[in-house]
Amino acid sequence: MNTVKHDAIELVLCDMDGTLLKPDHSISPRNLAAVKALQAAGVHFTLATGRPPKGMRDQVKQLGIELPTAAFNGGVLMNANGTCLQSHRLPLEAVHTTLKLLAPHEEVEVWVFADDEWLLRDPHRPMVAREQNSLGYAPRVVQDFEPFSRRVDKIVATCSNVSLLAGLELQLQDALKGLASASRSQAHYLDVTAPQANKGDALVTLAGHLRVPLERTMVIGDGGNDLAMFQRAGISVAMGQASDEVRQQAMQVTGSNVDDGVAQAIERYVLQPLRGF
Template structure:
């Protein structure tokens, strides 16, 4: 899109971690003020995240969001009162394929989100404390994931070995083709969700629900699961710290999340008019 301000925007859908949140998971006053200005201008604002809906409540309240939002990369679209507009589980076969693969790598922590819980096999994973801080609740330690196979919302491979996650991403995409979505929401997190769990489809569903044409929507993000939104939105905005592959698929690139890049873009391309 050569003219980022070609269409007046009526609906903005934003990623959370790495986009609206600083690296310490805080929200800057500027970002809060900018989203408030959007709502005062009559522009609808909501969230699309790899997070569980349960872990988005604080952000929903902080931004005053009163419309449905998308968790699990779009696998669950939830009204503010907790009712589901859309919900898709990971097929059992795809979940088992991912779990068996991850179990062969000691440097990979395997997390399962199911039945409104965060499930782990052990309490000592090095990435657990940071994720617990981000989500706002603790994991439940289980002996096996077998009892939850029928209701898994997301499987996550978490590791500081980014190169390994890149390799696992390619392998799983091949092994679960047509069954599940496989993408890295952040460099250290590889997400496996239902094939219908797609932020682009979440944007389409929410825009239709709100009665906003797609050409009047905007999407902001920084992760490998965000270009799906970029491809559907009338205006797509990538954060400055995003990987080149993500930035190459956006209409415009803004500052990083340390520079209030989301607020910069909203001010410049959406509110300025």
């Protein structure tokens, strides 16, 4: 665990799945109250997630967020009015390399996100229903990803075999050097995005947009795709159920997502210092 280097926090950037959201994808009353208290105190709060923009709209509305949000691990920054502030798509070579490397592994489901749609070949694979419940919308079934290959925001590999995904993560990181980023957002989800599509760069862009110094930012997350923003923030907080690797890269560790860890972090590191106790 690293040393805290923050001053009074002015911006909180928070992951969604495994962090802000409970396992059933809901926002707990305590987490909601903590975010509302932040906003009432004049502290900026927004989201950075591997989800597509369409998959975070309900939560943005529930939280009353009026700031830009970071989808696809920072690949797309969306204004509150639905317009795009910034976008980074996968290079064509990275798309082809990723799909070729994943193709021999039959147990791995491959999803492509392009044109604001979730694309897949087989809607009956085991992980599809779970993802549809999480995102709140249905996929589009296609025979071939190639027609979309020049407009890809993210590729996801998912399966129940965590060891296989961990191995594929390392293979893709090696194969995609300089072309794309590959990291697991959760144990069962491996995301491939453009090099600039990372939460660290998203934090820098959002903080600059809001004119907030990085040392006055706090980030909260639970996955490998959160490490980039951990490295840039004034204070980084890992969720209690995160892996040892993720917890060790954070300055602080809070409770799990079933124990309102986000609210605990907001109360301890932002609201209590603001109130002077």
